[in-house]
Amino acid sequence: MRSSIAWAVIASTICVQQVACATVDRIEYNAAPPNLSHLFNSSLFYTWRPRSHVLPPNGQIGDPCSPDLVRYTDVSTDPTFIRSGGINDPVAVFDGSVIPYGINGTPTLLYTSVSYLPIQWTIPYTKGSETQSLAVTYDGGKNFTKLNEGPVIPGPPFPVTNVTGFRDPYVFQSPQLDRTANSTPGIWYTVISGGIRGEGPSQFLFRQYDADYRDWEFLGQWWHGAANSSWGDGTWAGRWGFNFEVGNVFTLNDEGYSNSTDAEFFTTLGAEWSEVPIIPQVSQFREMLWASGNVSSSSNGSVHFEPTMAGKLDFGVFAYAAAGKLLPATSQASKHSGTTVDRFIIYLWLTNDNFGTSAFPTLQQGWSSTLTTVRELSRGTMANVKNDYLVAGPASWRVASQDKSASTVDLVTLNQTIAREVRAAFVSNATRTITEPGRTISTSASGYGNASANSLNFAQSPSSKFFMLTTTLHFPTAARNATDLKAGLRILSSEYESTSIYYQFANESLIIDRSNSSAAAATTPGILSNNEAGRLRLFNIASGSANGSSSIESLALTIVVDNSVVEVYANDRFVLSTWVWSWYDQSTEISFLHEGSTAVRFDDVVVYEGLVDAWPSRP
Amino acid sequence: MRSSIAWAVIASTICVQQVACATVDRIEYNAAPPNLSHLFNSSLFYTWRPRSHVLPPNGQIGDPCSPDLVRYTDVSTDPTFIRSGGINDPVAVFDGSVIPYGINGTPTLLYTSVSYLPIQWTIPYTKGSETQSLAVTYDGGKNFTKLNEGPVIPGPPFPVTNVTGFRDPYVFQSPQLDRTANSTPGIWYTVISGGIRGEGPSQFLFRQYDADYRDWEFLGQWWHGAANSSWGDGTWAGRWGFNFEVGNVFTLNDEGYSNSTDAEFFTTLGAEWSEVPIIPQVSQFREMLWASGNVSSSSNGSVHFEPTMAGKLDFGVFAYAAAGKLLPATSQASKHSGTTVDRFIIYLWLTNDNFGTSAFPTLQQGWSSTLTTVRELSRGTMANVKNDYLVAGPASWRVASQDKSASTVDLVTLNQTIAREVRAAFVSNATRTITEPGRTISTSASGYGNASANSLNFAQSPSSKFFMLTTTLHFPTAARNATDLKAGLRILSSEYESTSIYYQFANESLIIDRSNSSAAAATTPGILSNNEAGRLRLFNIASGSANGSSSIESLALTIVVDNSVVEVYANDRFVLSTWVWSWYDQSTEISFLHEGSTAVRFDDVVVYEGLVDAWPSRP
Structure with a gap:
C-alpha cells in the first residue's frame, strides 16, 4: 500500500541502455518491476518510504526536532543547520555535538571543520584536514552561526599527529570522570574519534579549559586499540579495525543514564577496516560497536578506558554513526510520558546506498537513508544464568556476580529497547x-x-x-x-x-x-x-x-x-x-x-x- | 640632483582644499615646495628615491635578489612571491623564513598564515588567527607554492593559547642548541615571536620533528619577558614591551657567524608597547632590539635563553622588522669578495609613513619604504676600557674579562658594520x-x-x-x-x-x-x-x-x-x-x-x- 501522493508521478520513461525507451503511465506494484534506475527522479519517492522513522522531507537525512520522540516537525524549510564554506571549514562539515547551555548560555555546537579532502584511514592523512570548531545557535537550532575564531582544537596534539582520523567530537559531562581526572565538577569533556597510523584506532579525550570553550586540555588517548585487533576472537564485537568514528561516551546503570556510583562507562563507536590488501580510499567495513569498561587515571594525568565487555550496537551492515544524547527526566518528552529516570537515547544512521557506494536508484527515490527508531540504552542483567561454557568471555557480557552453590551467574550487558514512548505509540x-x-x-x-x-x-x-x-x-x-x-x-x-x-x-x-x-x-x-x-x-x-x-x-x-x-x-x-x-x-x-x-x-x-x-x- | 627621468612628470595639478587648483609644468626643486599631497600620483617618484638601497620598482618593499650584496636584479615583473587567499591564509600572509634545502631538497618557506584579522597585542587575540604553514619554490624563489596541507604549527601549544601574537617563524640550525637540547645534529629550529596576554612578550622555540617539516616539537618559551619590562632601566635597550615580533636567532663570534664553541647566542627582535592608557588597535611604539645571552635546558626538556646584554639594533624609530640570514663563506657573494668567514647579514625595513599611519604623500611618491643598507653582525670587543662607573650594566655590553692590576676590562657587544662588499663599492x-x-x-x-x-x-x-x-x-x-x-x-x-x-x-x-x-x-x-x-x-x-x-x-x-x-x-x-x-x-x-x-x-x-x-x- 502506497500513499496516494505517489501517483503524482504518473509518467515515467524507462530507458534500457539508452536504446529502447518506453513511457509508462504509472508504476505498477502488482506487476514485475522494471529496472528502477531508469525511472524519472523521485518516481519511487513513496515506494519504500518509512512512516514512523526520522528522515527529512527529501534528500539526505538531516535534523529532526521532536517533543515526544514519536512525532517530529521540520523546523525550517531548509533542514541544513550548518554548511561548509567558512574559514575553518572551507570544504566540509563533519559530525559534532551540542553543549545545551554553552557560550553565554547558548546551545553550542562543537563540530569537525574540514579544510582538506579526501580523508580516509586508507590513505595518508593531510595534516590539518580535520579540526574542531564552535558554532552557536540563536534560533533554537534552526541555524548555527560559526564563531569568528579558529578551531578550538586545531588538531591531535603533538606528537601523535600522524593520524588516520580526528573527528566527530562528542561532548559530555561526567561526575565520575570529574573524580577520576580530578576535574572541576561539571566541566565538559569531548571525545574525538580517530586513530594513529600504523598503531590503531583511538578515542582522544579532551577537557574544557575555559568558560568560552576556546581551549581544550588533552587528557590522552583514553582508549586505543591495536591496529585491526578485535575484542577476543571478534565473535561478539567485530573488529576494532584501523580507525574509530562517531564515538559517544556516557554512563549507565540498570535504569538508564546515571551519574550514580553504580553506573558504568559505556561508549558507542564506529570502527573502520578492510581485508588485506587494503585498497586506498576504500573502507570495506564499518561496524557500529559498543563497549563498556573501567576508567582510571595515570600519575601524569592521562585517563584510560579499559573495556570489560563489547558488542555490536547494531548488526546491520548499513546501520552506523550512532548519535546519542542524555534525555533527562526533566525533559519535555520524559515529562510528557511520565518517565522519571534520566535516559540515554540513541539514533543510528541507516544508509540505503552502502555509504554512497552502491548503485541504489537514489535519484529515482528522491530521498536517501533514514535514522533508525530511537532506542533507550541501559545496563541490562541476565539473571540466574548457568555458569557453563556459554558464559566465557571476552564477550558482549561480563559476569556481575556468581552464586557458587547454585552454579549460576548474573551477567550484565548493554540493553537496547525501543524508546518507551515510541513502543507505546506503536501499540496505542x-x-x-x-x-x-x-x-x-x-x-x-x-x-x-x-x-x-x-x-x-x-x-x-x-x-x-x-x-x-x-x-x-x-x-x-x-x-x-x-x-x-x-x-x-x-x-x-x-x-x-x-x-x-x-x-x-x-x-x-x-x-x-x-x-x-x-x-x-x-x-x-x-x-x-x-x-x-x-x-x-x-x-x-x-x-x-x-x-x-x-x-x-x-x-x-x-x-x-x-x-x-x-x-x-x-x-x-x-x-x-x-x-x-x-x-x-x-x-x-x-x-x-x-x-x-x-x-x-x-x-x-x-x-x-x-x-x-x-x-x-x-x- | 634628480634623475632626468623624474621630469617625465611634467604637469602636476595642485589643489588646495579642493577650491583653488593650479597646473604646474614641472616640480621646481629650486623653489619652495607646494603641498605635496596634492600632486598627481608618482609625481615625487624620484624626489627622494635612494640609489644604493634595496626597494622594489614601485610600491611597497618586496623581494630582492643579489649576487654580491651590492647590485640587485628583479627576478620577476611581479615581485610578490606569495599571496594570501589559500585555505590556511584566507586573509593575510605574514613574515616567514626559508630552509634552503627543505622538503625534497627544495627551498621551503615557513611563514605565518593568517585566518582572522585584526591582530594586535592591544586587542583580544582571536584563536587560530595566526598559524605557521609551508610553501616551496620550484623556480628559485620567484614564486612559492603552498603545500596542500594544514598549518604545520597550528597555534601556540596548550595551555599558553591566550597570546598577544604568534608569528614570524625564523628557521635556523645550531650545533650549540643541538647539544643543549639533546637534538639530532643538524635539525632545524624555529623561533616564533609573540607574547602571553597579561604576562609579557615571548619567543616560542620549536624543533623540527620529521623529514617533511610537518610537525614541530615545542621546546618552551625559550625567552619570556615580564609585560612592559625593560633591560635594566631601559636606557640601552628600550622596553621589552608587550609583544615580540620578527625574532631572529643566531650565534656570533668575533669574526661573524660561527658554530664554534666560543660563539654566543644573539637574537634580534621587534618589541611592541604603548604608554598607558593603552588604546585598542594602536601600538604606539615599536623598537628594533637585539639581545645576547646564555642558553640552557631544563630537566623537562625545555630550553631557556637568559640575556646577558641587550641593545637597539637601530635607534631610528622607523627602522624595524630586521631580517637576517646566514651568508656562508661558500656563498656566491662571499667567494666573489674573497670573504673567507661565515657571516650573518641583516636588513631592516625602513618605513617612511610610520608603519602606514602617517600622512606621508605616498601616492605622490609612488613607492613606499626601503630596506636599510645590508649589515654584517659580529661580536665586538672594546679593549682596555677603564673599569669605572661607565662600565656598569645591565647595558648593551658585558664584561668579558678584567685586568685588576690595570683596572681595565674588555667589554663585548654586538658589532654592526656595513657589509664589506657594499662599503668597498661605495669607496671604489x-x-x-x-x-x-x-x-x-x-x-x-x-x-x-x-x-x-x-x-x-x-x-x-x-x-x-x-x-x-x-x-x-x-x-x-x-x-x-x-x-x-x-x-x-x-x-x-x-x-x-x-x-x-x-x-x-x-x-x-x-x-x-x-x-x-x-x-x-x-x-x-x-x-x-x-x-x-x-x-x-x-x-x-x-x-x-x-x-x-x-x-x-x-x-x-x-x-x-x-x-x-x-x-x-x-x-x-x-x-x-x-x-x-x-x-x-x-x-x-x-x-x-x-x-x-x-x-x-x-x-x-x-x-x-x-x-x-x-x-x-x-x-
Whole structure:
C-alpha cells in the first residue's frame, strides 16, 4: 500500500541502455518491476518510504526536532543547520555535538571543520584536514552561526599527529570522570574519534579549559586499540579495525543514564577496516560497536578506558554513526510520558546506498537513508544464568556476580529497547491489532495443517507494510545441539517475494535472509539481496529447582517493519536494522518459519499494524 | 640632483582644499615646495628615491635578489612571491623564513598564515588567527607554492593559547642548541615571536620533528619577558614591551657567524608597547632590539635563553622588522669578495609613513619604504676600557674579562658594520672622493674663519645627495662633563634646509636634528621633522701608561646619505637609520658642527660621492 501522493508521478520513461525507451503511465506494484534506475527522479519517492522513522522531507537525512520522540516537525524549510564554506571549514562539515547551555548560555555546537579532502584511514592523512570548531545557535537550532575564531582544537596534539582520523567530537559531562581526572565538577569533556597510523584506532579525550570553550586540555588517548585487533576472537564485537568514528561516551546503570556510583562507562563507536590488501580510499567495513569498561587515571594525568565487555550496537551492515544524547527526566518528552529516570537515547544512521557506494536508484527515490527508531540504552542483567561454557568471555557480557552453590551467574550487558514512548505509540496507535494464536511447531506436528513443510501462514496478516510484530520463541533443551534448526518468521511475503527472519543455534545467529526479498533485485542494481546476520547467545537459565536443571533462554523478538525498514530486536540486547525493498503490493503476508527436527513454541504473537506518522505536519 | 627621468612628470595639478587648483609644468626643486599631497600620483617618484638601497620598482618593499650584496636584479615583473587567499591564509600572509634545502631538497618557506584579522597585542587575540604553514619554490624563489596541507604549527601549544601574537617563524640550525637540547645534529629550529596576554612578550622555540617539516616539537618559551619590562632601566635597550615580533636567532663570534664553541647566542627582535592608557588597535611604539645571552635546558626538556646584554639594533624609530640570514663563506657573494668567514647579514625595513599611519604623500611618491643598507653582525670587543662607573650594566655590553692590576676590562657587544662588499663599492665606485682636512674646532679657535659661530662649511661639498661620509672625532677628557658640548656635522644643507647630526655627552646621545631638514615639512603633512636620537656611551680607554691615565674613546662616524635615506653608523656598534626629506636641489652642503666651550678634533674626513646604483637593470 502506497500513499496516494505517489501517483503524482504518473509518467515515467524507462530507458534500457539508452536504446529502447518506453513511457509508462504509472508504476505498477502488482506487476514485475522494471529496472528502477531508469525511472524519472523521485518516481519511487513513496515506494519504500518509512512512516514512523526520522528522515527529512527529501534528500539526505538531516535534523529532526521532536517533543515526544514519536512525532517530529521540520523546523525550517531548509533542514541544513550548518554548511561548509567558512574559514575553518572551507570544504566540509563533519559530525559534532551540542553543549545545551554553552557560550553565554547558548546551545553550542562543537563540530569537525574540514579544510582538506579526501580523508580516509586508507590513505595518508593531510595534516590539518580535520579540526574542531564552535558554532552557536540563536534560533533554537534552526541555524548555527560559526564563531569568528579558529578551531578550538586545531588538531591531535603533538606528537601523535600522524593520524588516520580526528573527528566527530562528542561532548559530555561526567561526575565520575570529574573524580577520576580530578576535574572541576561539571566541566565538559569531548571525545574525538580517530586513530594513529600504523598503531590503531583511538578515542582522544579532551577537557574544557575555559568558560568560552576556546581551549581544550588533552587528557590522552583514553582508549586505543591495536591496529585491526578485535575484542577476543571478534565473535561478539567485530573488529576494532584501523580507525574509530562517531564515538559517544556516557554512563549507565540498570535504569538508564546515571551519574550514580553504580553506573558504568559505556561508549558507542564506529570502527573502520578492510581485508588485506587494503585498497586506498576504500573502507570495506564499518561496524557500529559498543563497549563498556573501567576508567582510571595515570600519575601524569592521562585517563584510560579499559573495556570489560563489547558488542555490536547494531548488526546491520548499513546501520552506523550512532548519535546519542542524555534525555533527562526533566525533559519535555520524559515529562510528557511520565518517565522519571534520566535516559540515554540513541539514533543510528541507516544508509540505503552502502555509504554512497552502491548503485541504489537514489535519484529515482528522491530521498536517501533514514535514522533508525530511537532506542533507550541501559545496563541490562541476565539473571540466574548457568555458569557453563556459554558464559566465557571476552564477550558482549561480563559476569556481575556468581552464586557458587547454585552454579549460576548474573551477567550484565548493554540493553537496547525501543524508546518507551515510541513502543507505546506503536501499540496505542495501531489501526489493527492482530493476535495470532501461539503454537508449537515441529516438522511432524499436526499444527502445520496445509502449510508447506517449513512455513505456516498467519491466520491474519497485515494489509500494509507498516507494523510492529512481537513474539517469544521457546526452545527445548535439545535445540542447543539441533544443527538443522531454524525458527522465526517470514514477513513481507507474497508468491513473488518474502523475507525470512530466523534464529539458528548452529552458529548462534539471527539471520535476515533477503535473497528473495525484492522482485526489483532482479531488474535494478543496488537492490541488495545478501543476508544480514547477527550473533545472539541464548544462555542456559537455571530452573530454580534443586537438581540444578536449566532451560534455554527464550527468544523475545520485536520486529518493526516500516515499509522498507526492518528492525529486529531480540531479548533487549540485540538489534539488527536493515532494508527490505519488497516490490509487490500484496507482499504483506506473515508466516511462521520452522526448519529442522526440533519443535519450537511461538507465544504471544501480536502484530500492531499502522505504526505512527512521525511527520504529521508534512503534506 | 634628480634623475632626468623624474621630469617625465611634467604637469602636476595642485589643489588646495579642493577650491583653488593650479597646473604646474614641472616640480621646481629650486623653489619652495607646494603641498605635496596634492600632486598627481608618482609625481615625487624620484624626489627622494635612494640609489644604493634595496626597494622594489614601485610600491611597497618586496623581494630582492643579489649576487654580491651590492647590485640587485628583479627576478620577476611581479615581485610578490606569495599571496594570501589559500585555505590556511584566507586573509593575510605574514613574515616567514626559508630552509634552503627543505622538503625534497627544495627551498621551503615557513611563514605565518593568517585566518582572522585584526591582530594586535592591544586587542583580544582571536584563536587560530595566526598559524605557521609551508610553501616551496620550484623556480628559485620567484614564486612559492603552498603545500596542500594544514598549518604545520597550528597555534601556540596548550595551555599558553591566550597570546598577544604568534608569528614570524625564523628557521635556523645550531650545533650549540643541538647539544643543549639533546637534538639530532643538524635539525632545524624555529623561533616564533609573540607574547602571553597579561604576562609579557615571548619567543616560542620549536624543533623540527620529521623529514617533511610537518610537525614541530615545542621546546618552551625559550625567552619570556615580564609585560612592559625593560633591560635594566631601559636606557640601552628600550622596553621589552608587550609583544615580540620578527625574532631572529643566531650565534656570533668575533669574526661573524660561527658554530664554534666560543660563539654566543644573539637574537634580534621587534618589541611592541604603548604608554598607558593603552588604546585598542594602536601600538604606539615599536623598537628594533637585539639581545645576547646564555642558553640552557631544563630537566623537562625545555630550553631557556637568559640575556646577558641587550641593545637597539637601530635607534631610528622607523627602522624595524630586521631580517637576517646566514651568508656562508661558500656563498656566491662571499667567494666573489674573497670573504673567507661565515657571516650573518641583516636588513631592516625602513618605513617612511610610520608603519602606514602617517600622512606621508605616498601616492605622490609612488613607492613606499626601503630596506636599510645590508649589515654584517659580529661580536665586538672594546679593549682596555677603564673599569669605572661607565662600565656598569645591565647595558648593551658585558664584561668579558678584567685586568685588576690595570683596572681595565674588555667589554663585548654586538658589532654592526656595513657589509664589506657594499662599503668597498661605495669607496671604489665613488665618482668623486672629497678629503676634507682634519681640524680641531672650539668656539675660540681661529679655524672657524668666517663661518658662523657654530659651523664651518667643508671646503668641498658633494654636488649630489648620494654619498658616504666618514670621520673620527676625538674628545679631550674635559668633554665628559662638558654639558654644553655638541659636535658633529651638518648635511643636506642650504640656506633653506639642513640636518644636524651630532653627539653630546650631556645625555650620551647621537642626535639627528630634523627640525630644519625639509622645506616640504611646512607645506605637506607626513614630512616629519622630529628629532631622531640614539644612546652611545664613549668609554674611557686606558692610555697604557703606568699612571692609570685614560682618554675618551673616539667617535668614528660613517654617514650614508642615499638621497632621503640617512644612516649613521658609530664605532661599529651604533646605527641610526632615518629619512631626511630635503627639498632644494642645492641642499647638498656639508659643514662641521660644534657648540660648546670644549674643543673637538675631526680627523680622517672623507666623502665618497656617488654610491652605487643597486638596480643597474632597471630603466
